[in-house]
Amino acid sequence: MKMEQRLRSIYNMNFKKIFPLSLITFISACSQTPFVLEKRVFPFDSYAYIKLFEGDNSNLMDLANIFNRFDELSDNYLQRTITNVFSINQSNDEVQINKDLYDLLKISYDVKNEGVSNYNILCGSLSKKWKESLNNGQILDENIVNDEINKINNSDILFKDNYVVQRLGEAEIDLGGIVKGYVLDMAQNYLKEHNLTSYLIDAGMSSILLGEKKPNDGYFNVDLTEVGLKDNYIKMKNCFVSTSGVYRQGKTINGITYSHIVNPVTGSVINENDAVIVISDKGYFGDAMSTSLMMNTVEEIKQIEIDYSIKTLVIKDKKIIYQNKEIEVFKF
């Protein structure tokens, strides 16, 4: 009886006051959307989508500014307010550039020494000619291709003191296949300096930086529909996801698909694979490697995976022809 009386007493005193309040709090919590900051910017004739699950608006603006800064520096179509790739491509004179561009150029130039054998930043002129030709529904004349390959083989870039560079020969620099990944490396450094771990930065679908998602298990669902695998996805976190593929930018002429990815050795834009996804811990490397691997066989890719600690997914004819055993593909 005493226990019953005690319980009754507690109930009468507290429960009727606390219960409605608890209920309201519970309902509000269930309906709340998680904290998120988002911003879109449009560099590199593409876009960048920055999503932070922590931090503040100043972090968002700082990250957007990183993209905008490198958009200016890497532009090889237009002169901008600052000496950029377009400026360097206009002559064979020594050009003094800023440190950011110097470092970007150096790392892009040297990446071929890291096993990225089918990537060359001096393909700019050839890429432009292929793009224009395919936009007109035509295949680029073989003589022009050979001429451009000749230019590439007889061109070089010299890196000198005080951030001076000199382009030798007639081939043009194009950083399109690496700059987004490089900028994501800059973004990752910034996020680490500010102790931010929960984020997603999407640079035009081809270069993505993932932190840890909040809430849930930290994994992001990465949709593979645009690389030919409709309603399929992979779960990733704390990595760079770099993609090259023909499905979005390729042109089909007489039943053959021509991509925007140029083989710097042969000048061809018919690639071995339809899409390659590279999971890596370095943005610039993943970017350049995903481009390069479009021209490698599966056996070659398997060896490169081992040599350079990356994971890949290779797609051809909208089917997976190779999948690293640590990558699991799910269906929505």
Next chain:
Amino acid sequence: MDKKKLRNDIILIASLLLVAIVSLVFVFVFRTKDNLVAKVYLQNTIVETIDLSTKQDSDYYVDGLKGKVHIKTHDGGVAIVESNCPHQDCVNIGYVYETNRPIICAYNAVYVVIEGSNNDADVRVG
């Protein structure tokens, strides 16, 4: 008197629980996945926000950097149907119905993207 009080308390608690359950159902079921909007950007500024949930056909015209861009919605999707850009890549994409798959007219610095959620994807590769 005690019995009546207890009965009233039970009624009160049961009512509150019913309200809670109905609210939760409302939040989870009717928080539809199709709350999609198309955002139109000119450079980095949003110039138009289009509600796609009504699935109505409509036309929008944006003054891009170098000319007018004609945007249409149809059956919950959005497309750039006319632009004065030389390569017409943006027009050739056609209607987009998926989120985070932007249509980009770089020539005019006009970008159209559907935001919201129509599946559980966080991001797309391509």
